[in-house]
Amino acid sequence: MPPTSRPDPDPLAPGAGPFQEVRRDDCPWCGSRRLRTRVRAPEGPRRSPGTFVVDECRDCSHAFRNPRPTADGPIRSDLAGRLRRRHHRTAARAMLPYPEPESWLDVGTGHGYFPEAAREVHPYTAFDGVDPTSRVERARAAGRIEEAYQGLLADPEIIARLRGRYDVVSMFHHLEHTADPRAELRAARTVLRPDGHLLVEVQDLARPFGTLAMGPRWPGRVYERPRPLHLMPLRNLLAELRSLGYEVVAIGSCAPFPPRVHRIIARRTVLPPAPVAPPPDPSAP
Incomplete structure (x- = not known):
């Protein structure tokens, strides 16, 4: 069962800093308290102050920043804008075997570099974007x-406006940088039309450099690439997609840079109706 929601931490509580929330003692994915520290190091001079810590759950293997940055800290950047244009087109071509989309929502779009490149592959598709920063404007x-x-x-507010509107929703290196990846996956299903597709790219925790991607020794640190808040084992992510009513239709690997990256395509299906208990037998004693 997913862990229950936690109240917002008190910024004056012990362990909280100007750019960090209070350290949590349970896994944000499964709720287990069996945690171990994988990375512990001071932040670099050009990053947020404080100690950088990555914990891993011993039960489900989910890795996460603990404590995580506050909304005032540098949580994410426009990663899509740094990917090669060729990679953008390759990702867009992954949807060619499926019905041509009329509408496509790119989540975490940043400056919109992916939709710009994807339009070369899907010239008749209308691309919209959502992003937590003003870059989307x-x-x-x-x-x-x-x-x-x-x-x-x-x-x-966004879900209410976009409900059932899109044939494709894409998330490229977005789930790792959100505080609640499950909520984003649920929202994607809400804004998809029946039989619409979700296209996701996420880092592979199991590959070499997986947990290192969250640490200070990340090979791309010269580009000031921010580290993710979560690294989800593939089995956890696939199980969550299926529980939400997605049919996983394709899983592949793509690696424009280390660590390795999973590309997942999932189709929004109609959830089966909840089982109804049979009425009680009035003749039973």
Whole structure:
């Protein structure tokens, strides 16, 4: 069972800092308290102050930043804008075997570089974008997306506006940088049309450099690439997708840089109705 939601930490509580929340003692994925520390190091001079810690759950293997940065800290950047244009087109071509999408929402779009490249592969598709930063508005002004929504996909206002609107929802290196990856996956299902597809790319925790990607020895640190809040084992992510009513139709690997990356395509299915208990037998004693 997923862990229950936790109240927002008190910024004055012991262990909290100006850029860090209070350290948690349970796994954000499964709720287990069997944690072990995988990485512990001071932050670099150009990053947020404090000690950088990555914990791993001994039960489900989920790795996560603990404590995680506050909203004022540097949580994520426009990673999609740093990927090669060729990689963007390759990711867009992954949807060619499926029905041509009329509408596509890119989550965590940043400056909108992926929709700009994907339009070369899907010229008749309308691309929109959602991002927690104001970059999404600049992407719309630059013509890379048609409609822009600032915030997280799981924000109630955004879900209400976009319910059942899209044939494809893409998330490239987005889930790792959100406080609640499950909420984003649920929201994606809400905004997808029946039989719509979810296209996800996530880092592979099991490969070499997996946990290292969250630590200070990340090989790409010269580019100031932010470290993810979560690294989800593939089995956990696939199980969550299936429990939400997705059918996983394709799993592949792509590696523009280490660590290795999973590319997952899942189709939104209709959840089976909940089983109904038979009525009680009035003749039973």
